[in-house]
Each structure stands twice: as C-alpha cells, then as structure tokens.
Amino acid sequence: MKIRSAKKSDKEEILSFCSNTFEWGDYIDQVWDIWQSDRTGRLLVAESDGSKIAMSHVAVCPDSKSAWLEGVRVHPSYRRSQVASKLIEKMAQYGRKKGGRQASAIVAADNVASQRMMEKNGFEVVSRWAYYSTTATRARRQKSSARLAANSEYRSIWQYLQESKIYSLSAKRYVKSWHWYTLDKKALLDFIKKRRVIVTGRPIEGVAIINRHGYWNKKNILQIIYLDSASARSLRHLISFVANIYLDGKFDRLQVVCHESKSMTFFVEKFMIKEQEQFLLYNKVFTP
Numbered sequence: 390m391k392i393r394s395a396k397k398s399d400k401e402e403i404l405s406f407c408s409n410t411f412e413w414g415d416y417i418d419q420v421w422d423i424w425q426s427d428r429t430g431r432l433l434v435a436e437s438d439g440s441k442i443a444m445s446h447v448a449v450c451p452d453s454k455s456a457w458l459e460g461v462r463v464h465p466s467y468r469r470s471q472v473a474s475k476l477i478e479k480m481a482q483y484g485r486k487k488g489g490r491q492a493s494a495i496v497a498a499d500n501v502a503s504q505r506m507m508e509k510n511g512f513e514v515v516s517r518w519a520y521y522s523t524t525a526t527r528a529r530r531q532k533s534s535a536r537l538a539a540n541s542e543y544r545s546i547w548q549y550l551q552e553s554k555i556y557s558l559s560a561k562r563y564v565k566s567w568h569w570y571t572l573d574k575k576a577l578l579d580f581i582k583k584r585r586v587i588v589t590g591r592p593i594e595g596v597a598i599i600n601r602h603g604y605w606n607k608k609n610i611l612q613i614i615y616l617d618s619a620s621a622r623s624l625r626h627l628i629s630f631v632a633n634i635y636l637d638g639k640f641d642r643l644q645v646v647c648h649e650s651k652s653m654t655f656f657v658e659k660f661m662i663k664e665q666e667q668f669l670l671y672n673k674v675f676t677p
C-alpha cells in the first residue's frame with residue numbers, strides 16, 4: 390500500500406465509497422476541492438494494486454503548534470488492516486514536520502470504530518462537545534441584556550476565561566469549519582475586534598463567540614462557536630442576543646457548538662432542536 394498526496398483525478402473513485410458512510414450520508418464531496426487546494430494542509434490518498442482504498446486530510450492549526458486530522462475514510466473491503474492507522478501516522482508526521490507539537494481530531498459519540506482506532510493510535514479524549522441546529526422560523530425577538538464586547542473588555546474577558554470551568558472543560562477550544570482550535574489571547578483579541586464576542590455582566594458573567602459566515606459552501610449559517618456562562622440567567626441572555634442576530638440577519642440556520650455540560654445544553658435544548666449530535670475531541674501530544 391502506498392500513501393501519497395491526492396490528485397484531482399482521484400476524486401471520483403474516492404467519492405464512490407464516501408457518500409453513504411454514515412446514516413446521514415457524508416460530507417467529503419463538499420470538502421474535497423477545498424482540502425485539495427488547501428495550502429496549510431495535505432489531502433492524502435492510500436492506493437493498493439492500482440485501487441484507491443482510503444483518504445484523509447491534515448491541516449496546520451492557526452496557533453502553528455497543532456495539527457488537525459480529519460476525513461479518514463477507508464473503503465469497507467479494506468478495513469481492519471491498519472490502513473487508517475497508517476494514515477494517522479502519515480498525518481502526524483506532516484504535523485511534526487510543520488512544527489506541530491500535538492494533533493487533534495473530532496469523532497462522533499456514536500462512532501465506536503473510529504474511537505477505538507484513535508485510542509489504539511495513542512489519542513485520548515480531552516473534551517466532549519454538543520452540536521445543535523435549528524431553522525427556528527417561528528422564533529420571536531427576545532429581550533436580552535447581553536452586548537457585543539468592546540475592545541477595552543479584552544482583559545476582563547480573558548480573566549473570566551482563565552477562571553471558567555467551562556473554558557477548561559472545552560479544552561480551551563473554539564470551532565471553525567469543524568476544526569477545534571485553541572482559544573488563546575490572540576484569537577480572542579481578533580474575535581473582539583471583529584465584533585464576534587458577546588458578553589453579559591459587569592464583571593463578565595458569560596461569553597459567546599459567533600460566526601456570521603457559515604463554513605464550506607454553506608455561507609448563510611449563523612453559529613455560536615464558543616459558549617460559556619456562569620449562570621442560567623446569563624446563558625439565557627447570551628442565547629437571546631444571538632437569536633435576535635439570527636432573526637435580523639435572515640440566516641438559513643442557527644447552529645450552536647458548545648461543551649457538553651448539562652448547565653450549557655439544558656438551556657440550548659429548550660430553545661433549539663432540529664438536529665443534535667455529540668462529539669468527542671481527541672488529542673495526542675507528540676513525544677519529542
């Protein structure tokens with residue numbers, strides 16, 4: 390078996406076994422072209438006797454210290470032959486070569502095969518996340534005392550996060566296009582400047598970070614990509630504030646991705662369910 394960079398001509402054969410991977414289908418057809426032209430990563434294909442039998446994608450995270458592993462797909466006839474494990478090894482090698490110190494990946498909570506595969510390859514669960522999606526067409530505007538964070542609030546928001554249990558349970562990550570990246574000082578400052586951080590309270594009692602531009606070719610989606618609150622009241626105000634942006638902005642869909650703690654999900658579930666799923670965030674620190 391040979392693992393190499395993907396070519397344009399691989400697409401059709403690879404997609405032939407990557408369309409009904411899960412109950413709901415698969416997303417590889419939506420990302421193949423994006424991944425292939427991605428200069429910060431590498432799209433891999435595994436070939437055996439002239440047949441394309443597997444694929445995966447690795448990307449360098451914005452902090453330059455981590456690699457993101459995704460899209461591992463092995464043709465059903467070639468499973469349990471260590472093909473995925475070899476792809477993981479190749480992706481980790483790429484991450485290291487680019488200066489990465491660790492690698493991360495996300496796995497659906499019901500995907501036991503993938504979880505065992507990650508664990509066998511030395512990854513461990515560092516966080517559990519919940520995803521909710523709604524079209525909420527009948528939602529009404531809500532009163533909210535939350536506000537867009539001002540640049541001057543940067544220090545107090547950072548301080549809040551340092552003391553927040555949710556921040557630590559979230560493995561200090563936010564989500565971008567289904568990649569879980571480190572929410573460090575630089576990322577936070579950038580989000581505040583771009584008017585993407587919503588806060589409650591003085592001193593700060595809750596923080597939500599939003600994305601108004603969707604992901605991949607799904608541009609009209611409003612997302613909460615990080616959610617953190619010290620109380621149910623503050624959470625209600627954060628969600629209401631975002632729901633109002635959703636209603637004013639004529640978005641097609643509202644999605645929330647947040648740490649799977651009862652205190653977060655209880656309220657979100659009351660508000661918005663059309664689809665929901667749980668995910669495990671895996672991480673492996675490279676040995677020097």
Ligand SMILES: CC(C)(COP(=O)(O)OP(=O)(O)OC[C@H]1O[C@@H](n2cnc3c(N)ncnc32)[C@H](O)[C@@H]1OP(=O)(O)O)[C@@H](O)C(=O)NCCC(=O)NCCS
Nearest residue numbers: 461462463468469470471472473474496502503505506509
């Ligand atoms: C998950 C998947 C990528 C694993 O690919 P694979 O090439 O069969 O995995 P490997 O052969 O490298 O497996 C390594 C280890 O993982 C574990 N494992 C793999 N598949 C497993 C399964 N179905 N059940 C339980 N453990 C499994 C085993 O411990 C295995 O080692 P072993 O065979 O020596 O016992 C493959 O089943 C697949 O393509 N599934 C559909 C797509 C998918 O779920 N991708 C991951 C999305 S996050």
